[in-house]
Amino acid sequence: MNARSLGIALSLSSLAACTGAAAPPPADQSAFNRATTSVARGPFRLHADRRRSWFAAELAHKQSSLLFVSDSGTADVYVYSLPALKLMATVTGFSQPQGECSDNKGNVWIADTNAQTMYELSHHGRLVNEIKTTGAYPVSCAWDATTGDLAVMSLFNGSGTSGDVLVYASGSGSGVPYTNPSQYYYDFGGYDSEGNLFFDGLDTNGNFILSELPRNASSAETIKVSGGTIYYPGMVAWNTAKRELVVGDQSCGNSYASCLYTLGISGKAGTISREIALKNSSGGPICDLVQGALLNGEVAGSDFDFCGSSPSATYVWAFPGGGNPTNSNAKSDSVPVGAAVSK
Numbered sequence: 001m002n003a004r005s006l007g008i009a010l011s012l013s014s015l016a017a018c019t020g021a022a023a024p025p026p027a028d029q030s031a032f033n034r035a036t037t038s039v040a041r042g043p044f045r046l047h048a049d050r051r052r053s054w055f056a057a058e059l060a061h062k063q064s065s066l067l068f069v070s071d072s073g074t075a076d077v078y079v080y081s082l083p084a085l086k087l088m089a090t091v092t093g094f095s096q097p098q099g100e101c102s103d104n105k106g107n108v109w110i111a112d113t114n115a116q117t118m119y120e121l122s123h124h125g126r127l128v129n130e131i132k133t134t135g136a137y138p139v140s141c142a143w144d145a146t147t148g149d150l151a152v153m154s155l156f157n158g159s160g161t162s163g164d165v166l167v168y169a170s171g172s173g174s175g176v177p178y179t180n181p182s183q184y185y186y187d188f189g190g191y192d193s194e195g196n197l198f199f200d201g202l203d204t205n206g207n208f209i210l211s212e213l214p215r216n217a218s219s220a221e222t223i224k225v226s227g228g229t230i231y232y233p234g235m236v237a238w239n240t241a242k243r244e245l246v247v248g249d250q251s252c253g254n255s256y257a258s259c260l261y262t263l264g265i266s267g268k269a270g271t272i273s274r275e276i277a278l279k280n281s282s283g284g285p286i287c288d289l290v291q292g293a294l295l296n297g298e299v300a301g302s303d304f305d306f307c308g309s310s311p312s313a314t315y316v317w318a319f320p321g322g323g324n325p326t327n328s329n330a331k332s333d334s335v336p337v338g339a340a341v342s343k
Helices: 003-018 029-035 057-061
Strands: 066-071 076-081 087-091 097-102 108-112 117-121 127-132 136-143 150-157 162-168 176-178 183-191 197-203 208-213 221-226 233-239 244-249 259-266 269-277 289-295 298-303 313-318 327-329 336-342
Touching (some): 057 087, 066 108, 097 183, 097 289, 108 150, 108 336, 136 162, 150 197, 162 197, 197 233, 233 259, 298 336
Parallel strands (some): 097 136, 136 183, 162 183, 233 289, 289 336
Antiparallel strands (some): 066 076, 076 087, 117 127, 150 162, 162 176, 183 197, 197 208, 233 244, 259 269, 289 298, 298 313
16 A cells, blocks of 8 residues: 555545444544543544645655654654654544554554554554454553564443453454453553563542453453552553563642653562653653653653643653653644554
8 A cells, every 4th residue: 555545544444443333432523532532631622634644755764763653633643763753754544543552573553442443554654454443442552572462452342341451363363352350441551571461541440450461361460559659541561671560650649740650560569669750841740641662761752731831742751760851842743642662
């Protein structure tokens, strides 16, 4: 498929997903989008980008790492160079793109919640594959480097019941569902280097919950978090170098700010060892980093600046130092959500 037809193909696919056998969204589309979002706070303005996809000529030959950022406000996916954050592509035609993950081929998977579809984009932003998640609303994903499996976190079920994790063997076929009986909403996840999946969300009382699906297990279990309080689910990633889990909180300290926590995992316990504060280009705390991505001593992601201290923007911060960003780009983002690095 060529670049000119990509945006159109995605739009047609999204329309088919919305009019198929799955439960249809409510008449008020903006209300539906807010109900199925993984963003901590709203409401926010939705103004879908109806233009064709755009790709910089140099992207076709780009072999270095790239940052993919999904934007639910514009229904676009942006591709940035790293670490400079130069905009290399705007991929249009999505419905409600949210969480992302990258595989070992350098492809990036995009969870399009409203379309009930997982889209696989190449390193250069071209559509490679798609998986329908009919009856489930995917908000994020995780790639298991040990098996090549794709785990999709479904926020909730189309019938109105709790969500689950759908695991697609080798990133294809039908997803096998896994749940934690104590969890209701399923948000973000990440695999460790042994193939154990960690994911967060909210329990039936609306409280933060962290779960683990051990490798080869038939169900997930709750990880008891100590050493601090995480209020609202954000990114989940495994820091291989330190053998620790990195979890984002979209309501750090129960306030209008986001931060990251590092957790040591032992059995069914997770102990917070560090809080990482992230600042925007104005030097203030970021409002809402929904999902970030780790890469070589840095974390990259976007701030949905609903609290108005500076424009919504994509940043690169030192990790685990945090603090002021080392690079930024505030020219594209509206309601940025997901982030993944294509190596």
